[in-house]
Amino acid sequence: MKNLAMHKSVAVWLFISVAPVLSAADDALPQGEYLFHAAGCATCHTQEDNKGSPLAGGRALKTAFGIFYSSNITPDPDTGLGRWSEADFQRALREGISPEGKHYYPAFPYTSYTQLTDADLRALRKYLLSRQPVRQANRPHELPWYLRARPLLSFWKMLYFRPGVFQPLADKPPAWNRGAYLVKAVAHCGECHTPRHFFGGFKEAQYLAGNPHGVDDTKIPNITPDRKTGIGKWSASDIADYLETGMTPDGDFAGDLMADVIDNSTSVLIREDRRAIAAYLKSLPAVESLARSPKK
Amino acid sequence: MMKHGITRKLLFTGMMLAALVPLGLSAAEPEDVIKYRKNVMKAIGGHTSAAAAIVQGKVDYKAHLAEHARALQVLTKDIPALFPKDSDFGDTEAKDAVWTKRADFEKAAKNARTKVEAFAKAVQGGNQQAMAASFKDMGEGCKGCHKDFRKEEK
Numbered sequence: 001m002k003n004l005a006m007h008k009s010v011a012v013w014l015f016i017s018v019a020p021v022l023s024a025a026d027d028a029l030p031q032g033e034y035l036f037h038a039a040g041c042a043t044c045h046t047q048e049d050n051k052g053s054p055l056a057g058g059r060a061l062k063t064a065f066g067i068f069y070s071s072n073i074t075p076d077p078d079t080g081l082g083r084w085s086e087a088d089f090q091r092a093l094r095e096g097i098s099p100e101g102k103h104y105y106p107a108f109p110y111t112s113y114t115q116l117t118d119a120d121l122r123a124l125r126k127y128l129l130s131r132q133p134v135r136q137a138n139r140p141h142e143l144p145w146y147l148r149a150r151p152l153l154s155f156w157k158m159l160y161f162r163p164g165v166f167q168p169l170a171d172k173p174p175a176w177n178r179g180a181y182l183v184k185a186v187a188h189c190g191e192c193h194t195p196r197h198f199f200g201g202f203k204e205a206q207y208l209a210g211n212p213h214g215v216d217d218t219k220i221p222n223i224t225p226d227r228k229t230g231i232g233k234w235s236a237s238d239i240a241d242y243l244e245t246g247m248t249p250d251g252d253f254a255g256d257l258m259a260d261v262i263d264n265s266t267s268v269l270i271r272e273d274r275r276a277i278a279a280y281l282k283s284l285p286a287v288e289s290l291a292r293s294p295k296k
Numbered sequence: 297m298m299k300h301g302i303t304r305k306l307l308f309t310g311m312m313l314a315a316l317v318p319l320g321l322s323a324a325e326p327e328d329v330i331k332y333r334k335n336v337m338k339a340i341g342g343h344t345s346a347a348a349a350i351v352q353g354k355v356d357y358k359a360h361l362a363e364h365a366r367a368l369q370v371l372t373k374d375i376p377a378l379f380p381k382d383s384d385f386g387d388t389e390a391k392d393a394v395w396t397k398r399a400d401f402e403k404a405a406k407n408a409r410t411k412v413e414a415f416a417k418a419v420q421g422g423n424q425q426a427m428a429a430s431f432k433d434m435g436e437g438c439k440g441c442h443k444d445f446r447k448e449e450k
């Protein structure tokens with residue numbers, strides 16, 4: 001017992017003196033806070049443009065399928081997650097099913113969060129429950145009539161949703177696996193950067209190769225190492241620097257949604273994690289895309 | 297006498313109008329304005345990335361740093377002037393907010409401008425840490441404006 005307490009205090013000390021090292025933090029709160037930033041929850045769940053309350057939802061996400069409004073993820077018991085059990089939370093993020101048993105639209109990226117580990121999901125929930133509760137009812141999505149029936153989503157999931165925790169590859173170095181976990185499960189980069197076909201499933205062969213019809217009417221760039229249409233000419237440190245400061249190798253600066261992602265998420269990460277992401281991205285197969293690259 | 301006066305007046309008005317015509321023509325084509333501002337922005341990016349390489353110690357051109365800082369000062373003097381009315385369509389990544397939320401846009405541009413000045417001052421001072429910090433801060437200024445006022449549409 002004493003041993004455990006000491007272990008914990010050492011971990012807390014490490015957290016204060018070094019940085020929130022995800023795997024080293026024994027206390028679930030810092031781990032949850034770190035994950036919260038890494039996953040960029042605030043970016044979608046806060047209506048920043050209209051000075052909305054943090055995490056109370058209502059931000060519009062304009063997609064090719066309609067306008068989705070993010071939900072309230074504050075601990076408010078009636079309009080937020082206050083009454084959700086641990087199991088409710090796990091099922092929502094891992095299976096995309098609400099506590100009432102309804103399917104979520106994949107605008108909520110459970111397609112990525114399904115890969116989060118149990119420990120990370122627990123830590124994330126604990127952190128969210130520590131936030132300021134805000135009473136704000138969720139705004140219904142604006143979708144064409146043929147997409148309004150949620151049971152349809154069970155077919156969609158059958159076709160395109162692969163639930164399951166991230167499995168590290170034994171033949172890859174730890175930094176690569178860490179990068180893969182961050183890109184796939186936590187930061188959910190593919191949700192925007194991988195193109196989707198007509199029914200909204202991912203074009204797996206074009207993983208991270210850019211989406212010409214991205215959210216909010218933007219063209220999302222190819223981030224595979226293709227030299228012509230992707231970021232093949234960026235060094236690993238170019239990528240890590242970009243995720244920290246927003247500056248591209250030619251001195252341009254990120255804007256729009258990616259500026260939010262950098263401010264809320266990737267700039268908050270520890271350096272090693274940005275490097276891990278860079279190493280993972282550099283290792284991907286280069287895919288030439290029609291969506292043009294951000295920079296030459 | 298009278299008639300002469302009117303003729304003179306007409307002549308004068310005609311000359312004034314003639315003088316205005318070239319002015320009218322010089323209200324540039326929106327496409328050219330857009331191309332121009334893209335090139336200015338590219339120049340800003342060029343000096344920024346060049347300065348970054350020096351500040352981060354990737355290259356050894358310390359003697360050039362003041363020149364890059366000065367160029368950035370000149371180029372960012374009046375960013376809103378690069379976004380006149382009617383240059384909001386065509387091949388531009390500028391968001392409508394540049395014109396619909398003009399006061400916010402001018403504030404963001406001014407913020408970036410202030411940070412460029414601070415960087416230039418730090419370069420004059422020559423303190424490595426101050427240079428690195430103010431360079432990073434300048435980047436925040438660029439990103440801050442791009443975040444709300446530029447579409448990622450390339």
